[in-house]
Amino acid sequence: MEGNFHMDTDTATLCCYDLAALEHRLEDTADWWSIPEDELQEVNAGNCLFLNLGDDGLYKCSGVCRKHRSSRSKECTFIFRLLRATFIWARQMM
Template identity: 80%
Template sequence: MQGTFQMDTDTATLCCYDLASLEHRLQDTPDWWSIPDDELEEVNAGHCLFLNLGEDGTYEVHWKVQAAVLEPESEADQANIYYFQVPSGKVYLGSADDVSGGELEPDELSQGIFLQLNPGNYACTVFKKENQISVTIQPSDQGKNKVQDLIRL
């Protein structure tokens, strides 16, 4: 499964998460994740990947989902790999402008796409060059992260 979509963002951030993973944030303020500690907490728990792009604008996102389990060969291979959990299978990949909060969730009008994945843990490999973003999602044994700082592409 693969494709391409364009997204506009006013938050300079791409996100990837299973909607069930952030149900506990639905009643929170819409910009709850603008608090760095809250963002980092959810990333490390594997609930949501917030991928900071550096600037607002329009981006072309090339995505693919692979069936093979990710097995990085070295630490260098892991530099752009982040992990997340998929409890329900309904995954949103798109602008973080639409992340769950303020009693709202992403929908068909959001700046992103919905992927139907099997429940489990996933790895997300991400690369950015100018306004082009490449995202590869594949099953993983790992579902949590141990990052010390916010993810910046």
């Protein structure tokens, strides 16, 4: 699966995450990610990635999700081309 999307932000931040991995945050406060200890815990666990974009605005993103031949899991790789920089985030999905 491949796709492109546009993202608009007024916080100059892009967050990549796995919904299933953050399910335990469903009943948490709406701004749990703004608490440094909570953000760091999820980043270190590989559940999400926060990118400081430097500016608000509209960004173009693209993503690729492929199933590994040797396993039943999928690895999704998201490639973000932002402000002349490319960020790559890979996440193994069940």
